Amino acid sequence: MNNSSFAAQAVAEGPQTLAPPSFNGMGWLVVINLAVMTIATLIGVMVIVKLVGDWVKCRDRDVWLSPASIYRVLGILFATGITLRCGAEAVNLWGWNPHDPVATGIYLTAKRLVDPIAVACGIAGLMTYILSEPGMIEQQRKIPFPVDMWLAWPMVKRMLRLGLLTFVAAIGVVSTR
Numbered sequence: 474m475n476n477s478s479f480a481a482q483a484v485a486e487g488p489q490t491l492a493p494p495s496f497n498g499m500g501w502l503v504v505i506n507l508a509v510m511t512i513a514t515l516i517g518v519m520v521i522v523k524l525v526g527d528w529v530k531c532r533d534r535d536v537w538l539s540p541a542s543i544y545r546v547l548g549i550l551f552a553t554g555i556t557l558r559c560g561a562e563a564v565n566l567w568g569w570n571p572h573d574p575v576a577t578g579i580y581l582t583a584k585r586l587v588d589p590i591a592v593a594c595g596i597a598g599l600m601t602y603i604l605s606e607p608g609m610i611e612q613q614r615k616i617p618f619p620v621d622m623w624l625a626w627p628m629v630k631r632m633l634r635l636g637l638l639t640f641v642a643a644i645g646v647v648s649t650r
Contacts, residue, residue: 481578484571491650492569500647503566508643510563512636517556519632524548540612543605547598554594561587567646 490496492503524545528535535541561584568580 478578480581481574484577484581485574490571492566492647504640504643504647507563507566507647508636508640510559510566511639511643513559514556514563515635515639516632517552517559519628519635520552521549521556523628524552540609543601543609547601547605550594550598550601554591554598556591557587557594558591561591 490498492500496503496506528542528545528549531541535545565577565580565584568576570577
């Protein structure tokens, strides 16, 4: 038997619950987890696409170890870790079905396989941060200037709208299971 078969067997032999048994029948907690994991996955994908697009667009101007490139690498690593971890959990929650233990077992096994990769992305991001921090601080102190954080507000508004729609969808899914 392979690992997903063991997971499928555990689901088939376990309680026939509408969500993973660890939620202990708390539908509101399922809604919150389903929404948050889905929202985090979608926002992570949006950030990765934006940063990779910016990197490609500015590849002639931003050399490999420039502050802009390091900043993008950090964002890509952290967004990838969040996207993988939350995406695997979202697939598990959206696909939970005790009447289809084989598919549910595959989702559970996939989540366990993706988790170490997601953590590796997060650790790589932290290591990159620690390695670059002294040089970045030194560079940022050379010419002090305020940062206009509101330039990206349109993208943040799209993320917030997406989050609200996902939360509504999660309520709908959990309440109709």
